[in-house]
Amino acid sequence: MDTKKLQAVLTSYGRTFLAVVLYAFTQGETDLKSILIAGAVAVVGPAIRAINPKDPAFGLIADKATAELNKLAKADKKKKAK
Numbered sequence: 001m002d003t004k005k006l007q008a009v010l011t012s013y014g015r016t017f018l019a020v021v022l023y024a025f026t027q028g029e030t031d032l033k034s035i036l037i038a039g040a041v042a043v044v045g046p047a048i049r050a051i052n053p054k055d056p057a058f059g060l061i062a063d064k065a066t067a068e069l070n071k072l073a074k075a076d077k078k079k080k081a082k
Contacts, residue, residue: 013046017040017043
């Protein structure tokens, strides 16, 4: 995974974690452990999808699809340039 993609993933997880933690706090939850657990639970679902190589949005299939789309885009660009 390249640095740019990793940064995007971590930023997404961070936003989700922060949103849930802030929501729990604003709803009157004061136990720090409970707040942090709620934040961790919020990122479990997307994390499971990210490590599944067959997931069409995040897994190996997505990487292959992106590579094929990039090839097609380059070929189309060359075709239009002629």
